[in-house]
Amino acid sequence: MKTVDFRSDTVTQPTTGMRDAMAAAPLGDDVFGDDPSVNALQQAVAERLGFEAALFMPTGTQSNLCALMTHCQRGDEYIVGQFAHTYRWEGGGAAVLGSIQPQPLNHQPDGSLLLSEVEASIKPDDVHFARSKLLTLENTIGGKVLPLPYLSDASALAQKHGLARHLDGARLFNAAVAAGGDPYVAAHEITQYFDSVSVCFSKGLGAPVGSVLCGSAAFIQQAKRWRKMLGGGMRQAGVLAAAAHYALDHQVARLGFDHALAQRLAAGLQGLAGVTVEAPQTNIVFVEVAGPRAAGVIDHLKARGVLATGLYKLRFVTHLDVDETAVDQAISAMREYFAG
Known part of the structure; x- marks a missing residue:
């Protein structure tokens, strides 16, 4: 009897084409910024999602943590869903390593956060409270796609109150494909509402390792410092980046x-x-x-x-x-x- 594994889309094995791309990848030292395969992946993801810059990470957990630690300082707060990965499933890293307080909210049946509750949870500028600095959403969330009008409204609310906006887009391309049409266009339509986006390549896209964090050039430069501190500075990482790049080009649709x-x-x-x-x-x-x-x-x-x-x-x-x-x-x- 053949065993079939539905536990997660993280269990996928690299395809033959992906393995060939990994074997042929030109390599350098990514900590020095010299790995051409990493650089090519970062540029491609940033361009397709509409950002100035991007940074290759070993994992989605590290990518999200670097984003939160770049947006927030010690004593700041991020607003997040109860079942969002950045709060529930990533070891409490923001609180433990970043001294960032989560403010978790209940999800609506469609996976969204009620915007009136988001607004009510934003703290006034008072020494008694953590500083509300960031709204973090996830798309897809529990396999559900957050609609574009909702993302637009959530983004406008965050901007009204001076909050930065981060998207855990581990399965961003699943949301984009579900929208129909060109998935790269659909992905850009989602990411336009965020200051930073993390995208996983080791889930449905089938790469063995890797996530990419996107943001402004200044944001990514600071995130790179956090990545190094958190142990994510890899050397000849192009062999892994090549797998993610192959997935981006061949395994989205x-x-x-x-x-x-x-x-x-x-x-x-x-x-x-x-x-x-x-x-x-x-x-x-x-x-x-x-x-x-x-x-x-x-x-x-x-x-x-x-x-x-x-x-x-x-x-x-x-x-x-x-x-x-x-x-x-x-x-x-x-x-x-x-x-x-």
Whole structure:
């Protein structure tokens, strides 16, 4: 029985074309700024997303942390969603390493933050309070796409109150592909509302490592200092940057296939007793299982060669290393479990 892995789109393996690009990458020392493959990737991402500059990072966690530490000083505050990666899933790095206070807010059903609550959470200029400095959003958030009108309104609110704006765009290109049309144009339409954006290449885009942080030239220069301090100064990093560059050029549009597979999976799980399936917008399918049967579903799936996660809901993520057959295997395993 073949094991199919729906735990995350981070489990993808480099394609043959990507491995060839990595092997052929011209290299230098990136700490000295001499790696041509890193420089080419940074320039390409900055240009496509509409920023002056960009910086290649080992991970999305480090990319977001460098962004927060560049926007905020000790004793400052960032406003963020309860389930945003920068608050919940990245080890509390902003607070632990940056002395930056998070102000988490509840998400609306569509993944957004209610703008009236954002505004109410902004602190007055008073010595009793942390200084509100930054609004941080995530797109996609839980696989959901934040609409452009919402991003426009959130950006305007932040600017009205003098807040900087950061986007955790780990799955930015999933949001762009879901919008339809040219995904690079759609991505730029999203990023125009932010002062900085972090984009992951090691999720649906299939690179083994890497994230890119975009911003102004001055912002990136300061972020580079934080990257070095946080241990992210790599040397012949072009072998990794080449994989991300290959993904940028060749593996963006195909994200639509992952979205179609998620739709196929969700449709196949409809009608199971005690099971509620969220209609996926991109490549993530969340499933709620009611009652005592929830406890055994992960183990049953694993025994049938299907890997999934269940931190707070059962989650399946489609990606370039699963296909229709893998989806059908997951559907069959789920249906077997709930038929018993």
